Each structure stands twice: as structure tokens, then as C-alpha cells.
Amino acid sequence: xxxALLALTLSAFAIGTTEFVIVGLLPTxxxxxxxxxxxxxxxxxxxxxGVAVGAPVLTALTGKVPRKLLLLSLMVLxxxxxxxxxxxPSYESLIIARIVTGLAHGVFFSxxxxxxxxxxxxxxxxxxxxxxxxxxxxxxxxxVPLGTFIGQxxxxxxxxxxxxxxxxxxxxxxxxxxxxxxxxxxxxxxxxQLQVLKQPRLLLVYAMTAVGYGGSFIAFTFLAxxxxxxxxxxxxxxxxxxxxxxxxxxxxxxxxxxxxxxRGPISALKIIFALLxxxxxxxxxxxxxxxxALATVLVWGAVAFGNVPGLQVYxxxxxEHHTPNAVDVAxxxxxxxxxxxxxxxxxxxxxxxxxxxLIHTAWIGGLVVxxxxxxxxxxxxxxxxxxxxxxxxxxxxxxxxxx
Numbered sequence: 001x002x003x004a005l006l007a008l009t010l011s012a013f014a015i016g017t018t019e020f021v022i023v024g025l026l027p028t029x030x031x032x033x034x035x036x037x038x039x040x041x042x043x044x045x046x047x048x049x050g051v052a053v054g055a056p057v058l059t060a061l062t063g064k065v066p067r068k069l070l071l072l073s074l075m076v077l078x079x080x081x082x083x084x085x086x087x088x089p090s091y092e093s094l095i096i097a098r099i100v101t102g103l104a105h106g107v108f109f110s111x112x113x114x115x116x117x118x119x120x121x122x123x124x125x126x127x128x129x130x131x132x133x134x135x136x137x138x139x140x141x142x143x144v145p146l147g148t149f150i151g152q153x154x155x156x157x158x159x160x161x162x163x164x165x166x167x168x169x170x171x172x173x174x175x176x177x178x179x180x181x182x183x184x185x186x187x188x189x190x191x192x193q194l195q196v197l198k199q200p201r202l203l204l205v206y207a208m209t210a211v212g213y214g215g216s217f218i219a220f221t222f223l224a225x226x227x228x229x230x231x232x233x234x235x236x237x238x239x240x241x242x243x244x245x246x247x248x249x250x251x252x253x254x255x256x257x258x259x260x261x262x263r264g265p266i267s268a269l270k271i272i273f274a275l276l277x278x279x280x281x282x283x284x285x286x287x288x289x290x291x292x293a294l295a296t297v298l299v300w301g302a303v304a305f306g307n308v309p310g311l312q313v314y315x316x317x318x319x320e321h322h323t324p325n326a327v328d329v330a331x332x333x334x335x336x337x338x339x340x341x342x343x344x345x346x347x348x349x350x351x352x353x354x355x356x357x358l359i360h361t362a363w364i365g366g367l368v369v370x371x372x373x374x375x376x377x378x379x380x381x382x383x384x385x386x387x388x389x390x391x392x393x394x395x396x397x398x399x400x401x402x403x
Contacts, residue, residue: 002119002120003173004119004174004177004178005120007170007173007174007176008132008174009134010170010173011071011174012109012132012133012134012135012136012139013135014139014167014170015105015108015135017143017147017163018078018101018105018160018163019051020140022043022047023044023220023221024144024147024152024224024239024242025151025152025156025159026043026221026222027224028151029094032155032156033090034091035091037222037350037353037354038350038353038354041221041347042095044217044221044343045343045344045346045347045350046098047102047105048346049099049339050098050099050102050106051102051103051106051339052106052336053336054103054105055106055109055110055332055339056106056110056329056333059110059111060189060193062107063189066182067111067118068115068178068179070111071111071174071178072175075104075170076171077103077104078104078108078167079168081097081100082101082160082161082164083160083164084096084097085097085098085101085160086157086158086160086164087157106336109335110332113129114182116129117129119178119179137253138250140305141243141247145239145240145242145246147159147162148238148239152235153236192329193326195323195326196330197333199322201322202315202323202330202333204375204378204379204382205311205337206334206337207372208269208372208375208379209311209315209341210337210338210344212273212276212341212369213338213342214340214341214344214368215276215280215368215370216276216365217341217342218348218349218361218364218368219283220304221361222349223245225358226358226359227293231287231288231289231294232290241297244294244297245297245300246301247301248299249301249302249304252301252305253305253308256307256309256310259310260310266314266376266379268309268310269311270376270377270380272303272307273369273370273372273373273376275299276304276369277366277367279299279300280300280362281363281366284363284366308338311334312331314379348364348368349361352364
């Protein structure tokens with residue numbers, strides 16, 4: 001395995017850590033900066049919004065920039081964003097830092113796959129992409145609980161300083177080992193990307209993604225305060241619960257990919273969305289008991305991201321039929337939809353916390369996930385009525401499970 005690929009994986013790990021670690025730090029940040037939990041939740045929303053905007057817009061605008069130069073520039077921007085968060089004197093400056101970091105995140109994953117595949121022989125391209133994206137999974141398993149632990153014991157600012165150090169290491173690795181002359185095709189223009197958004201079937205898949213993840217993040221954004229204020233866990237124990245959650249996510253990703261391979265994406269997505277909604281409903285009643293809450297969070301992790309492989313395979317199959325010249329664009333926009341869902345879910349969760357209370361985020365999130373289930377069933381029905389048969393090639397969903 002090329003060392004350059006490890007540098008990309010480390011970059012993905014750092015980016016994944018900074019995206020999700022904020023969930024474990026919301027109570028600490030809110031208390032330190034004197035803002036409410038709903039306001040602290042905007043730090044999740046606005047980061048995700050930066051990713052959703054940055055991915056399509058900045059990728060199109062930087063199409064002529066050499067890939068290595070762009071990669072190094074993104075890691076500089078990422079590191080500066082985290083250093084700004086480390087030294088943020090106010091809530092407003094922390095928001096700016098999060099948006100800046102989110103912009104770097106969006107473009108990194110847009111170009112990362114191209115760079116990864118250029119480092120290996122053609123027959124190993126899919127494996128190279130999967131290896132790079134394991135950085136995100138490992139971030140959930142180790143980076144988020146470790147970052148939460150650092151934030152709770154040494155201060156939340158030190159978490160961002162630690163992530164900045166990861167950014168510097170990833171920058172040095174990319175500088176030393178990523179080749180200078182990486183060939184790449186010019187990415188789609190904004191106009192070409194807008195053409196994809198004119199396809200109703202693709203818009204339906206994006207709605208499935210955004211609504212499904214929006215429902216989950218209504219509650220997930222406020223998981224740390226739920227565990228502390230309702231379940232009675234100490235702040236230090238929350239990082240251990242997040243570790244359990246991350247391990248469960250890693251297992252669930254693999255399971256979700258195998259399920260999509262075996263049963264097809266629509267059948268797999270219906271199963272996973274139904275389980276996700278059920279878990280959120282159950283959490284409403286188990287959150288008051290620490291052991292039952294822990295068991296529920298364990299199951300939640302197994303289904304929370306298990307739909308990623310099926311959604312990505314499904315959007316590619318739809319794009320191959322409806323927009324065959326813009327399959328990469330269609331796939332990238334699904335990642336944007338994922339982050340729009342996170343942004344909307346975190347914002348909506350904040351409103352629920354402010355007006356109803358923490359525990360209501362769980363069952364309302366479950367209702368929203370049921371909407372995603374209904375959209376998935378509708379899309380499957382349209383498949384049966386039309387010419388598209390969105391069954392994946394053998395093993396394709398397993399490759400994407402790294403996402």
C-alpha cells in the first residue's frame with residue numbers, strides 16, 4: 001500500500017474527527033461560552049452546511065488547480081480552521097472556524113477519491129478508495145471518543161489543538177509522498193451539476209438521504225447532554241459510551257454493505273430505516289436508565305450509518321440511467337445531501353430542545369426517519385414500474401462500506 005494513501009487516510013481521519021467530535025463536546029462548549037444547547041448545536045449545523053456548499057461549488061471552481069497543490073491547500077485551510085477554533089475568543093468566532101473547516105472537508109472528499117485511485121493500479125482502485133474512507137470510520141471509533149475525553153479533562157479547546165496537529169502530520173505526509181503530477185479530468189461545472197438536480201428520480205434519492213440522516217441527527221447531535229442529563233452518566237463516562245457507539249458504527253457499516261449486496265439497496269434501506277426509527281422510539285423510554293440507554297446506543301450505532309453503502313450504490317445506479325455523463329456529480333451531491341440532512345437535523349433538534357426538552361429529540365427523530373422509509377418505499381415502487389433495476393454488482397456495496 002503506497003505511503004501516500006496512508007497520508008490521505010490520516011487526512012480523512014482528522015477531518016472525520018473534527019466533524020463528529022463536536023457532538024461529545026456540546027455541553028462543555030455551551031457552558032464555557034455561555035450559550036444554550038440549541039445554540040451550541042448550530043456548530044454541528046453550520047459545519048455540515050459548509051461541507052454541503054463547499055463540495056460542489058469549490059470543487060467546480062478549483063477544477064484547474066493541480067491536485068497535489070489543492071490537497072495541500074485544503075489541509076492548510078483545515079489546520080487553520082481548527083487553530084482558529086482552538087483560540088476562538090467567542091461563540092461567533094467559533095462558528096466561523098467551523099464553517100471554514102467544513103469548506104475544506106467538502107472539497108477534500110470530492111478530490112480524495114481521484115487522488116487515491118491515481119496511486120494504485122487500475123484493478124485496485126476501489127480498494128484504494130475504501131482504504132481512504134476507513135479514516136472516517138476509524139475517526140468515529142477512536143478519534144471522537146478520544147477527542148471528547150481530551151475536551152472533558154483538559155478543555156474543549158485542546159481537542160481542536162490536537163486535531164490541528166493531525167492536520168499538520170497529514171500535510172507533511174501528503175507533501176512528501178503524494179506525487180506532483182496527478183492526472184485528473186476537469187470536474188463538472190456548476191451548470192452541469194444543476195442539470196443533475198433536474199432529475200426527479202435523483203432528487204428522490206437525495207431526499208431519502210437528507211431526511212434519513214436529518215432524523216437521526218435530531219437526536220444524535222444532543223446525545224452527550226441526553227446521556228449526562230437524562231441517563232445520569234458522568235461527563236467522563238460519555239467518552240466511553242461514544243467509543244462503544246463508534247465500534248458499533250464500524251460493524252454496522254460492514255453489515256449494511258453486505259445487506260445491500262445480498263438483498264439490493266432498496267430492500268436493505270427499508271430494513272435499516274425501519275430499525276433506525278424503532279431505536280429512536282425506544283430511546284425515548286430507555287434514556288432514563290443508564291444500562292438500557294447504553295444498550296440502545298449500541299444498537300443505534302449499528303444502524304446509524306449502515307445505510308451509507310446502499311444509498312451510494314443506489315444513487316450511482318439511478319445516475320447511470322438518468323444522467324450517464326454525470327455519475328460522479330450525482331454521487332457527490334448525495335454526500336452534500338447527507339450533510340444538508342445533518343445541518344437540518346441539528347438545527348431542528350435545537351428547536352426541540354429549546355421548546356420541548358432533550359428527550360423529545362428521540363421520538364421526533366424517529367418520526368422523521370419514517371418519512372425517509374416512506375420515500376424509499378416509493379422509490380422502490382417507481383423502480384418496479386420503470387426500466388431502472390437498481391441492483392448492485394456483486395461486492396460493490398461492500399467497497400462503499402468504508403464511507
